[in-house]
Every structure is written in structure tokens, then in C-alpha cells.
Amino acid sequence: MRKKPTTRPPNMVPPYCRILRGTGPASIRQHVGYLVYIWTVDGDGFWMYPTEVRGGILFGYIWKSAHYEYAQLRVSLVDCLY
Template identity: 80%
Template sequence: MRKMPTTRPPNTVPAYCQILRGTGPASIHQHVGYLVYIWTIYGDGFWMYPTEIGDGILYGYIWKSSHYEYSQLPISLIDSLY
């Protein structure tokens, strides 16, 4: 497991990017170790610092308004990321 990020995410939310919809594990893998903004299929979004991918799950730290929390997210729930 990689270390938790030491900096807060940006205060701004990037514009939704429809081009990146339906991102799969191979595409997501290039974002491991970088802070990304994720939109789910439910329309909500959040900052995440992915640390690894395995068995259709993205593991990493999700920003929870004042701190990072280690979590896991099924890749099937990701609509787009930036």
C-alpha cells in the first residue's frame, strides 16, 4: 500500500470530461499514484489518490472534506475521471 498524500486536493472541481467516460482498468492504471477527480455513475464526484488496482477494485485515499480516508471503489462505478 502506498503512502497517503501529504497535500490537500485543489479547491476547484475540474469540468466533467465526457471523452473519458467508460474508463477501464488498463486506462485507470496510468493514474495510480496521482491525484484524480472521479465521477461515479450516480453523478457524484470526489478527489481520490489511487494506490492500486485489483480484481475490478480501485484502492486508494478519498478526500472527505477535511482528510483522506483509505477506501475501495468498484471500477464498474466509475463513469469518468480526470
């Protein structure tokens, strides 16, 4: 498992981009180790630092208003990422 980030994410929310929709495990793996903004299929959005994609699950650190929290997210719930 990679260490959690030491810097805060940007204060802005990037624009939703339809081009980046339909993200699957192979696409998400390209972003492991980089801070990304994720939109879920139910419309939620948050900053995440992915550390691993395994068995259809995305592992990493999600920014929760003042700190990072380790979390798991089913890849099928990811609508798109930036």
C-alpha cells in the same frame, strides 16, 4: 500500499469531460499514484489518490472535506476521471 498524500487536493472541481468516459481498469492503472477527480455512474464526484487496481477494485485515498480516508471502489462504478 502507497502512503496517503500529504497535500490537500485543489479547491476546484474540474469540468466533466465526456472524452474520459468509460474508464476501465487498464485506463485507471495509468493514474495510480496521481491525484485524480472521479465521477461515479450515480453522479457523485470526489478527489481520489489511487494506489492500486486489482480484481476490478480501485484502492486508494478519498478526500473527505478535511482529511484523506482509505477506501475501495468498484471500477464499474467509475464513470470518468480527470
